[in-house]
Amino acid sequence: MICKRLAPIGTRYRSVFLGGGTDKNIQRISSSNNRAPSKGTQYSVVFLRRELCFSSVFIPSAEGEQRRNYSQELQNSNSSTQAMGEFNTIARPSAHGKLLENKTLFPDPPTRGPLTPYRKQANIDWRKLKLSFHDESSIELQHRVWEFARKHPLFAHPNQMLSMDEERHLATKRTYVVQNEKMFTIADYLERPDLAAVYHQAWIAYEPSMAVKYSLGFGMFPSVIRTLDVGRLDEIVERNETGEYMGAFGLTEIAHGTNAKGMRTTATYDPAAGEYILHTPDFEAAKCWIGNLGKTCTHLIVYAQLYTADGKHHGLNAFVVPVRDPATLQAYPGVTVGDLGAKAGLQGVDNGFVMFRQYRIPRDNLLARTGDVNEQGEFVSPFKDPGKRFGASLGALSGGRVGICGIANVYLTKAITIALRYSASRKQFGPDDSEEEWPVLEYQSQQFRLFPHLANNTVIRVFNLWFAKAYGDMQLKMLGGENIGATGMEVHALSSAAKPVCTWAARDGVQECREACGGHGYLKLSTIGDLRGNNDPNCTYEGENNVLIQQASNWLLSVRSKGYEKFAEVSPLGSAQFLAQYATLSKRKSNWTGPSDAGMIANQLDALDWLVAYLLEESYQKMSKLKQQGKSSFEARNDRMLLYVFGKFLSNLETGPERQALERLGSLYGAGTILRHIGLFYQGGYFSTQPNAMALLQQAVLELLPAIKQDAIAIVDAIAPPDFIINSPLGMSDGDVYRHMESAIMQAPEALERPKWWRDVVHRDYVKSKL
Numbered sequence: 224m225i226c227k228r229l230a231p232i233g234t235r236y237r238s239v240f241l242g243g244g245t246d247k248n249i250q251r252i253s254s255s256n257n258r259a260p261s262k263g264t265q266y267s268v269v270f271l272r273r274e275l276c277f278s279s280v281f282i283p284s285a286e287g288e289q290r291r292n293y294s295q296e297l298q299n300s301n302s303s304t305q306a307m308g309e310f311n312t313i314a315r316p317s318a319h320g321k322l323l324e325n326k327t328l329f330p331d332p333p334t335r336g337p338l339t340p341y342r343k344q345a346n347i348d349w350r351k352l353k354l355s356f357h358d359e360s361s362i363e364l365q366h367r368v369w370e371f372a373r374k375h376p377l378f379a380h381p382n383q384m385l386s387m388d389e390e391r392h393l394a395t396k397r398t399y400v401v402q403n404e405k406m407f408t409i410a411d412y413l414e415r416p417d418l419a420a421v422y423h424q425a426w427i428a429y430e431p432s433m434a435v436k437y438s439l440g441f442g443m444f445p446s447v448i449r450t451l452d453v454g455r456l457d458e459i460v461e462r463n464e465t466g467e468y469m470g471a472f473g474l475t476e477i478a479h480g481t482n483a484k485g486m487r488t489t490a491t492y493d494p495a496a497g498e499y500i501l502h503t504p505d506f507e508a509a510k511c512w513i514g515n516l517g518k519t520c521t522h523l524i525v526y527a528q529l530y531t532a533d534g535k536h537h538g539l540n541a542f543v544v545p546v547r548d549p550a551t552l553q554a555y556p557g558v559t560v561g562d563l564g565a566k567a568g569l570q571g572v573d574n575g576f577v578m579f580r581q582y583r584i585p586r587d588n589l590l591a592r593t594g595d596v597n598e599q600g601e602f603v604s605p606f607k608d609p610g611k612r613f614g615a616s617l618g619a620l621s622g623g624r625v626g627i628c629g630i631a632n633v634y635l636t637k638a639i640t641i642a643l644r645y646s647a648s649r650k651q652f653g654p655d656d657s658e659e660e661w662p663v664l665e666y667q668s669q670q671f672r673l674f675p676h677l678a679n680n681t682v683i684r685v686f687n688l689w690f691a692k693a694y695g696d697m698q699l700k701m702l703g704g705e706n707i708g709a710t711g712m713e714v715h716a717l718s719s720a721a722k723p724v725c726t727w728a729a730r731d732g733v734q735e736c737r738e739a740c741g742g743h744g745y746l747k748l749s750t751i752g753d754l755r756g757n758n759d760p761n762c763t764y765e766g767e768n769n770v771l772i773q774q775a776s777n778w779l780l781s782v783r784s785k786g787y788e789k790f791a792e793v794s795p796l797g798s799a800q801f802l803a804q805y806a807t808l809s810k811r812k813s814n815w816t817g818p819s820d821a822g823m824i825a826n827q828l829d830a831l832d833w834l835v836a837y838l839l840e841e842s843y844q845k846m847s848k849l850k851q852q853g854k855s856s857f858e859a860r861n862d863r864m865l866l867y868v869f870g871k872f873l874s875n876l877e878t879g880p881e882r883q884a885l886e887r888l889g890s891l892y893g894a895g896t897i898l899r900h901i902g903l904f905y906q907g908g909y910f911s912t913q914p915n916a917m918a919l920l921q922q923a924v925l926e927l928l929p930a931i932k933q934d935a936i937a938i939v940d941a942i943a944p945p946d947f948i949i950n951s952p953l954g955m956s957d958g959d960v961y962r963h964m965e966s967a968i969m970q971a972p973e974a975l976e977r978p979k980w981w982r983d984v985v986h987r988d989y990v991k992s993k994l
């Protein structure tokens with residue numbers, strides 16, 4: 224299994240980029256002339272040219288180790304031989320025998336407390352359900368990460384609120400500890416690329432600020448260089464992997480974010496010096512919102528408008544720019560770098576801004592895979608179409624969006640865990656003829672509030688499992704030299720479509736969970752407020768959600784312009800193949816006879832297939848309708864894809880109570896999706912012969928609630944991280960809410976003491992003071 228063969232702590236590592244090379248000293252030159260420090264000796268290298276998203280990937284080194292043949296390893300990899308899009312990460316419970324009895328990976332839940340009755344009434348085995356989502360390797364990797372965090376003193380939960388500076392200090396130290404530990408390597412990635420998401424999400428569940436700093440500084444930074452470099456910047460990647468350099472990624476400017484082509488930071492080539500001159504014309508053009516830039520990064524990938532000496536403009540290009548001396552963390556002359564200050568969440572991430580004043584960097588610091596300036600000062604590019612070149616240079620963002628989908632669902636997982644356990648423990652009121660109070664989970668209103676978000680979490684969880692695997696398989700094919708063509712386009716469109724669905728689902732779900740926990744949910748100790756604040760930027764960075772929806776819609780419309788039959792050719796992952804059958808879809812009508820029909824996932828998929836086809840054709844025939852319909856038209860397509868993947872997932876599961884429980888959650892998700900778009904169904908005539916369709920859906924939802932309630936706590940046990948990771952008195956696995964609240968409140972610093980400013984309450988001299 225993957226985790227059993229990972230290199231032990233203390234193993235020396237070196238980057239896959241190392242090959243030859245001798246002198247590793249960087250020559251430092253006088254920086255009084257606003258020049259970045261120059262590179263030292265270049266190294267011959269073994270390249271991995273593609274993005275390995277959200278993981279800083281390494282292989283163990285050994286004395287005398289030969290260069291590894293990664294193309295051959297890719298051919299031998301199990302993952303690379305599997306069919307693209309096949310959902311084969313499903314672990315059938317019956318295949319695991321003694322694994323279910325492994326108390327390390329599957330510790331028994333508490334047997335006493337308010338949650339016990341709910342666990343006893345459940346029809347499902349939470350362990351089997353967990354194995355439906357994750358196989359043994361995934362669970363072992365999660366366990367290893369969480370046990371490392373639980374045992375390492377630096378990862379102990381602080382016993383008091385930290386200042387912003389203290390949070391950043393702690394997050395930075397933790398980042399370097401994780402980077403040094405190297406628990407997930409390039410060898411592991413080649414064997415199981417989908418585990419990169421498992422690894423990153425395990426850290427997100429514990430400490431989001433650290434995980435974000437780590438993924439930006441030691442994941443995204445080297446990954447973008449690997450993707451876009453032509454072999455000139457390997458030494459920077461080396462030093463990043465050792466921790467000497469911390470990276471960051473800078474695209475957004477103060478006055479421009481979504482409109483990347485409107486950005487105004489410039490890079491002008493000076494052929495006499497063989498250097499680029501970076502310049503920021505004013506504060507509006509300052510690069511901003513850059514994670515790690517505020518206080519800690521030494522190097523930054525900067526997107527700037529490239530000009531050659533003849534005055535010609537060559538569009539937005541990426542440069543690797545030293546911004547701070549790694550020995551002192553002082554900014555270089557010509558660089559003004561600062562911190563953006565406190566935020567609503569992710570306080571441990573130091574987001575910053577930077578401005579350049581005629582700042583010079585070497586010619587080799589251009590990431591030149593999509594275009595370069597030769598020694599004669601001429602711009603050359605393998606792309607004839609500037610639009611395609613621009614798209615290729617920003618291609619690294621697709622992987623980031625895949626990762627954000629998983630991050631958002633981690634937040635929703637923790638929130639729904641807390642809210643459901645709290646609802647099963649919290650008692651209020653009861654039958655009129657009884658003094659016994661009922662858990663609030665028994666009330667239909669609470670079920671109606673929370674179960675749809677449990678369903679969202681489950682369906683999105685399955686989609687993310689599938690998408691991480693599909694994306695990883697695509698990366699391996701690219702590394703092996705295969706042309707991924709249509710798959711790459713579809714992944715880009717899917718990532719643009721999925722991020723809004725996943726992040727908005729987390730936004731709305733976390734808020735509902737906060738409110739469902741009443742006043743206690745508003746306490747800082749509940750941690751739900753932190754989840755809300757930490758998820759909020761997911762809706763904006765790596766693509767503002769509303770703009771991303773339009774990107775996904777543009778892909779559909781462009782294929783539609785070539786004829787519906789083209790959808791059979793351009794959708795190897797299956798997200799849009801159904802549209803090739805438009806002639807049949809457009810004639811489809813509902814034929815439900817009762818709530819059970821309305822609740823069937825297959826029938827719901829039929830309805831969503833029709834809706835997407837209807838809206839696409841409406842938009843195509845009259846493009847103005849795209850604006851009139853708003854985002855709802857392509858939200859429907861995104862929701863349809865999630866339910867489609869969930870249906871495929873269910874078909875791979877064995878028949879049993881676990882599958883039935885998941886089917887109910889999928890049905891609730893599908894019913895909610897159709898109800899959200901119900902007006903469009905009536906407008907387009909899908910329910911023309913069934914005017915009571917809305918009532919059937921509503922009845923189906925009400926019939927699902929009590930069945931879901933019976934298994935709800937067991938489902939939560941299957942998806943919840945350990946108590947150490949949940950870290951909320953309202954959501955612990957024993958359900959002993961009030962004991963945990965008492966402990967947290969009574970042990971809080973100065974909770975039982977008078978304030979240090981008590982004299983201002985007693986004497987109030989400041990009231991009498993005169994101006």
